Amino acid sequence: MIREVFHYQSRFEGSTMVFKIDFPVTEDPGFPGLVKDLALLAKTGFKVIIVPGAKEHIDTVLKQHGIEISYIPTDDMPVRITASQAISYVEMAAFNVASRFMTFLSGSRVDALIGNFVRARGLGVINGTDTGHTGTVDKIYTESLARVLNLGMIPILPCIGWSPSGKPYNVPSGEIALEVCKALGAIKLFIIEARDGIKVTRFTPQEAQELIDSNTSDIQQELKLALKASKAGVHRVHIIDGREEGAVLKELYSNLGIGTMIYADEYDSIRQLHSRDLPDILRLMEPLMQKGILIRRNPEQIQEKKADYSVLEIDGSIRACGALRDWGESQGEIAAVATDPNYTDLGLGRKIVGYLIEKAKKTGMRRVFVLTTQSQDWFESLGFKEANVDTLPEQKRKVYDQNRNSKIFALAI
Secondary structure (H helix, E strand, O other): OHHHHHHHHHHHOOOEEEEEEOHHHHOOOOHHHHHHHHHHHHHOOOEEEEEEOOHHHHHHHHHHOOOOOOEEOOOOOOEEOEOOOOHHHHHHHHHHHHHHHHHHHHHOOOOEEEOOOEEEEEOOEEOOEEOEOEEEEEEEOHHHHHHHHHOOOEEEOOOEEEOOOOOEEEOOHHHHHHHHHHHHOOOEEEEEEOOOOOOOEEEOHHHHHHHHHHOOOOOHHHHHHHHHHHHOOOOEEEEEEOOOOOHHHHHHOOOOOOOEEEEOOOOEEEEEOOHHHHHHHHHHHHHHHHOOOOOOOOHHHHHHOHHHEEEEEEOOEEEEEEEEEEOOOOEEEEEEEEEOHHHHHHOHHHHHHHHHHHHHHHOOOOEEEEEEOOOHHHHHHOOOEEEOHHHOOHHHHHHOOOOOOOEEEEEEO
């Protein structure tokens, strides 16, 4: 974990990160800890921008003052109708939420500024209904934001924008966060909410779109915002439950994280083994060698057959490995498959075996096989069928260990 922290700190230090934080998070007992973590990021060299959501608080304030709450349904998300008698209360609620962040940031001795960084224009009439003081982003004042960030301060952008003449508009916090990301070239967008069921998942933009199209996700709106941000050039968007202790730090500083990430840059990749990787793959293989699942190999033996080995990296850290050895007769053996047990849910074993199968195809092999003592069910789930020793290439039959008595599973390719 410490290695990962240093890796990500050096990788992202000085970069701009936008945090869209939904209102229910601010009412959670863990909220002061979340703000303290954001302050820590600002102190350690990150450019932090906070965009607080205030929807639920605005609704509460409007109800208290007897003002009707209404929305217009759209394909994207419901649009609030902000009547002229409501806008002053909307402003009050939005700035009240922003001041909560200011209070706890001050306690962490980090300077912050609630500012008018958003120029807005009216959304106008939608489907025949006048949206009143509901607006959309017209411009982000990037120079002002940059000055604040360069002073080491955290800008806080409430969900209010103003026209050039000073007319206030209620603007969705998600839209503000997206436009800030575009304007400042943010490398990360965090969507922080109070919601159960956000699982550790990693998606490409294409996979996120497929999930949206399937209409089976309980975070549809968040995925839509994340996809827009990815298309706008944000490298990574993270959707996390802000009520979990240290949620932002766990997501930011570890390969695995705790939430859902949509990544437009390279997150995982498979490549050939380098000599410098030997300590890492031995670390993965050692527990399996101790249990007898893998035969014991020393660094010299691996180095000698280095060309056979491939490794799967996640953000520069090796989390899986495997080898493909050519035994002639158009047959290859898949061996030394090991994965980091903390990454089981990501299916890394399947990925590395799939890669080795494709490698075998490209080299002209027609059949791959494995020798296993305890993993037969897993290989069967990948399509391998049990076979006899007699089906092995002659060179492999000569060195087959009768005492180990490994089962043989093969796959025609």
